[in-house]
Amino acid sequence: MALDRAYINYEKFEELTERNVIYVTKMKKSLKYEVLVDCMDMSPEGKMEYREQVVVFRKGCISHIARIITYVDIKKGKTPKLVSLLTNDFDMPMETLVAIYRRR
Numbered sequence: 001m002a003l004d005r006a007y008i009n010y011e012k013f014e015e016l017t018e019r020n021v022i023y024v025t026k027m028k029k030s031l032k033y034e035v036l037v038d039c040m041d042m043s044p045e046g047k048m049e050y051r052e053q054v055v056v057f058r059k060g061c062i063s064h065i066a067r068i069i070t071y072v073d074i075k076k077g078k079t080p081k082l083v084s085l086l087t088n089d090f091d092m093p094m095e096t097l098v099a100i101y102r103r104r
Helices: 010-018 094-102
Strands: 024-026 034-042 048-059 062-073 081-087
Antiparallel strands (some): 062 081
């Protein structure tokens, strides 16, 4: 399930996870979370290609563990920008998750 980034609801994300529904959504910059794991894939030139984090969001009695994929979005004629996606899938390749979000 690809969701619009205006939709951030940890309770709903946890419910989807418990029902084995995979989601991917663009992250808001203001979200608060604790980083559990942080890895970065670099190009041979030393530039970041992907950053992968495992994080936990806490709100009230909800603790939701998720994966953040950050990548450089390069669009022809535009300035490259960093985009962060939030997902509950820990197995799918980062490139596949980015493609799913782009095709939403």
